[in-house]
Amino acid sequence: MTEEVTTEILQTHILDLAADGKRLDGRAPDEYRALSLEPGYVVTADGSALVRLGETMVLAGVKLEPGKPFADTPNAGVLTTNAELIPLSSPTFEPGPPQPGAIEVSRVVDRAIRAAETIDLAGLCITPAEKCWTCYVDIHVLAHAGNLIDAALLAAATALSHATVPAKRFGIAEADYPLKVHHLPIECTFVRLGDTIVVDPTFDEERASQGRLTIATDEAGRVVAMQKGLIGAFSPDDVRSLVRRAFVHGDRLRASVRGGGA
């Protein structure tokens, strides 16, 4: 692939454009790419969603299975989030053990879901200290065109919002019932391109960037997770202004997730 060439040549170009407040794909610095959500994409999952954010494509699947609660939380269910950056999704990914990038996506998404109290873990307790539901959120990145963290959480949140607890299948209750979802966290990622900070970076913008900041917010007006990544730095004032922008994007994106469509 031309990855090496694109990286070098486009970097210069992206930074030059950003100095004038422009972007390679014609977006404004604070403009998010088109988002489409397809809940229920996978029938073998208890909840699922295919998310397209520009050219980025992420599929999340939720599975619930009876398991054993952790000793220190005997009255709560278990939540496990896992992201796979499979080599199909980018010329830059190689097969092999999970890369730090995949682990970072998993953990940042997991933190937002946990901290926002997206699902009621206590409600997933079946018999205290003995039996509870384990909720697996598996995130499969199909096309990496930038901003995987936001796309992964959008996919996970949509999948959880449409998930069913398979209580009948496992002989735990008479009927299956919808998984209760409380707060919906939305992550919003920015990258620095010189003095300009742009939202929802493409793959090439991430490569050219001097620092990435992800801010997760919920509808209760709380910041629930943050992650600074890549090489570069942000001032406290940068952070304050990006938090403001993250709330605005968060509200809009959350409405899409609640609406369950585009």
Added chain:
Amino acid sequence: MDEAGLPELVLPGDYLGAAEEYLPGRGTYEDRGRIYASLLGRPAIDPTDRTIRVDPRNAVPEIQEGDLVYARVDEIKTAMAVCTVLTPATSRRGVPGKPEGTVHISKAKEGYTETLSGEFAVGDILLARVLQAHPSVKLSTAQPTLGVVSARCQACHALLSLGSKEPTCPRCGHKERRKLARGATPLPPGGDGSDDAD
């Protein structure tokens, strides 16, 4: 089957004609007296020697004389710069095997070149024209639009700003010398979120 009777698109495995009638060309193969397509593309017949070939769509890139290519400088010798040919300027795909190519000191720029290290540095990306594709790849940057399109600071490794006459490091202010490609550098297709033309 004559030129006019050929379909617009053939797929691997499609029968093209009998071996008594045609010679199997590029993108085809012969099996027991029959010629088939091996590539997805448009079939064509060369009337001079009755060769039937398939001009591929989405072809695996190969280097041909006269092509513009991107190449990375790996080593600078007295009389030549040794490069790795990365990709044709018109393709988003890499050249398989990333072959070695060389820029001779006489082909580095228009006019006389004292020393190559005043024109290129290891790690630079060049836009170059292929003078010879086989048996070895020979490149030229001796045109105003050809030369270095991306370079890093020798002192601090930041990307140099190539806009001015003298490449300057935006981070440490270090000034360097390069044979720069002047004019609009063609962006690699597909790198900007736009759709590929095929």
Added chain:
Amino acid sequence: MGNIGAKEVPVLLSPEGLRIDGRKLDELRPIEIRAGVLRQADGSAFVEWGQNKVMAAVYGPREVHPRHLQQNNKAVIQCRYNMAAFSVDERKRPGLDRRSQEISKVIAEAFESVVFAEEFPRTSIDVYIEVLQANAGTRCAGLVAASVALADAGIPMVDLLPAVAVGKVAGAIALDLKKEEDNFGEADLPMALVPQSGRLVLLQMEGHMTEEELSRSLDLGVAGCRVIYEKMKAALRERYSVEPVATEAA
């Protein structure tokens, strides 16, 4: 859903000779194929076949990783068949298990039998197959997707590789098993055909069949492959937007 709830063998074949989903014995499930679905890949395809959803991408010819697999006279074809954790009823642990590794190997060897690999020495052609939703026959669906992706990537080869499984359900030979038939049936025989030569480059079998049943199964599978072959070609023609042409009688 799945084995958990199914305590007894369902009726796999009606007295009228219809299958659990109403198909005749020689009938395929609905298949939809799309070529060129992933921009970042050199070639790609998506196959929805019954309730299977499978995506394939091809990268290369490119540098070989790991290096020691490089061959001086030809390209190596590396295949990775993987199932998403949520693609099956009971969550699958992420990563390649022994089954996935075996399937990856036989699919890679099927492609090595038809790709003109000697045109690209010292490179790798990487074929990635991701099963997003599984309902029996995923290796065949994956192989079909990967074959279309290879053609989309401009890789030279003898022919496209259609594939299908034939099985034995309630004593009858049936084309293209779905999950219940696979779980409770008596045999499963996946195969991939080179239409140009009429030869098979993937062939596996599990279960029990008589010599006569096996012989009929091969004929049924080859006929099924020929139907799938036309769908693969149609998908590639659509991708490169050309009206279907009447194929010349060979």
